[in-house]
Amino acid sequence: MPTTRIPGPPGLPVIGSMLDLTRRPLPTYLDARRAYGDVVRFSAGPPGLRAEFYLVSSPEGAQQVLGGEAANFRKENAFYDELRTSVGNGLLTSQDGDYLRQRRLIQPLFTRRRVDGYADAIGIEVQALVGRWSAAPGGVVDVATEMSRFALRAVARILFGADVEAAVEVVQRSFPVLGEFVLERGFSPVRVPRGWPTPANRRGLRAQSDLYAVCDRIIAERAVQARAGRPELAEPASDLLGLLAEARGEDGESLDAGELRDQVLVFLLAGHETTATSLAFALHLLAMHPEERGRAQAEADAVLAGRRPRAEDLDxxxxxxxxxxxxxxxxxxxxxxxxRAVAESVIGGHRIPAGAQVILAPWVTHRHPDHWEEPERFDPERFLPERESGRHRYAWYPFGGGPRACIGQHFSMLESVLGLAALLTAFDFEAVDREIPLAQGITLRADGPARIRLAKR
Structure with a gap:
């Protein structure tokens, strides 16, 4: 019989778990699973503004929310409202008919064959990165900062082709400001109207305006170029913006200029922050583990032999x-x-009420002791094919899952693996900062220096 008495931390008398969730959200969720199980109730905030939500940590629960009952669990909360208002109604934020239409139009651009065609752009940027690192003062670089720059330049080159320089500076300056604005508003118990001239509103809206302007300008310039030429003689588009503009559905439907901008902004945000996190921490972990680093270098040396990486190197x-x-x-x-649960549901024997906010935490599930032996230990051999095949599909889900699984999964793996391999052939390195503080923003990120010391190979 499902129970409605879901266990959870009592928190403080007036504000519940608000302080713990604000100051140390990831350890708080991890501790809660250990203490209360795979479904945990949280209560946070002062009386009158208190929020109640449910943490679901099991792979089975994640599969239910993202896969089997995906239609019942929607992207509807204050954070997604703010993100949608700030970066548009693209694939990351859209729902229902909008999402299905966009996915139909865009999915053909993210087949493995299409994505493999972006390897040259990745190779150009990683080659430039190697050159920059070779001249690093004192041989020390901060991998969090450097991987953010590399991943942004790579995705901007793939999106905009020759127009990459026009976008990178604005995006690099404006996205962190807009991200902070979204987070502050998305998790604040009281949100003032965006039109009020508060300092935070002015900063956030200026960053949004700058991002919109650079994307709109590039899109408009492309449209002028297309009208000025003869389409029947024009070469097919080679960058992702051109492919998006040319995308057509079965009935001839296409993306208008506003929709193009929304997709571009989502790809810039999701396409660089996620890959930057993966690469930064892969480098940090290898810098901490010389045996694994040596094995990865030997493989990269044998495959690349000093040349620029290609798509076929991935396998x-x-x-x-x-x-x-x-x-x-x-x-x-x-x-x-x-x-958000639209209708009542039962997860792990616990009754989740209609309207409830549900939190899935890959951070916690990826450390679940029922599925990962010594979960805090760095061990790449966990992902040998025979070990992966015996593990629950949702024990590891960095790209989400179900009908809304990340469309850019192959792109992220291609960029991360090829980029890391090229850096391994060029440098040996060791960790300067062995402990890296973390911050949970729109994505996970380092909240302090993440430096490594390089030695040219």
């Missing part, structure tokens, strides 16, 4: 791939996912 780098997957297990970029 020839199984150990480097396992390193990236293990980094994604320990440091999933999407460490927390939120959904």
């Amino acid at each position: 020839a780098l199984p150990y480097v791939t396992r390193v990236v997957k293990e980094a994604m297990r320990l440091y999933p970029a999407a460490a927390l996912l939120g959904r």
Whole structure:
């Protein structure tokens, strides 16, 4: 018989668990699973503004929310409202008919064959990164900062082609400001109207305006170029923006300029922050583990032999791939996912009421002792094919799952594995900062220095 008495931390008398969730959300969720099980009730906030929600930590629960009952668990909460208002109604934020239409139009651009065509852009940017690192002062670099820059430049090159420089500076400056604005509003118990001229509103809306302006300008310039030429003689588009503009559904439907901008902003946000997190922590973990680093370097040396990486190298780098997957297990970029239950549901024998907010935590599930032996230990061999096949599909889900699984999964793996392999052939390195504080923003990120010391190989 399902129970409605779901256990959870009592918290403080007036504000419940608000302080713990604000100051140390990831350890708080991990402790809650250990103490109360796979479904935990949280209560946070002062009387009159108190929120109640449910943490679901089991792979079976994650599969139910993202897969089997995905239609009942929607992207409807204050955070998604703010994100949708700030970066548009693209694939990350849209729902229902909008989402299905966008997915139909865009899915053909993310087949493995299409994505493999982006490997040249990744190779150009990683080659530039190697050159920059070779001249690093004192041989020390901060991998969090450097991987954010590399991943942004790579996805901007793939999106915009020759227009990459026009976008990178604005995105690099504006996205962190807009992200902080979204988080502050999305998790505040009281949200003032966006039109009020508060300092936070002015900063956030200025960043949004700058991002919109650069995307709109590039899109408009492309449209002018297309009208000025003869379409029947024009070469097919080679960058992702051109492919998006040319995408057509079975009935001839396409994306208008506003929809193009929304997709571009989502790809810029999701396409660089997630990959940057994976690469930064893969480098940090290898810097801490010389035996695994040596094995990854030997594989990368044998495959690349000093040349720029190519798409076909991905399948020839199984150990480097396992390193990236293990980094994604320990440091999933999407460490927390939120959904709202439309109708009542039963998860793990517990009755979740209609309207309830549900939190899935890959950060916690990826450390679940029922599925991961010594879960805090770095061990790429967890992802040997025979070990993966015996594990629950949702014991590891850094790309989500179900009908809304990340469309860019292959792109992220291609960029991460090829980028890491190229850096391994060029440098040996060791950790300067052995402990890296974390912050949970729109994605997981380092909240302090994450430095390594390089030695040219």
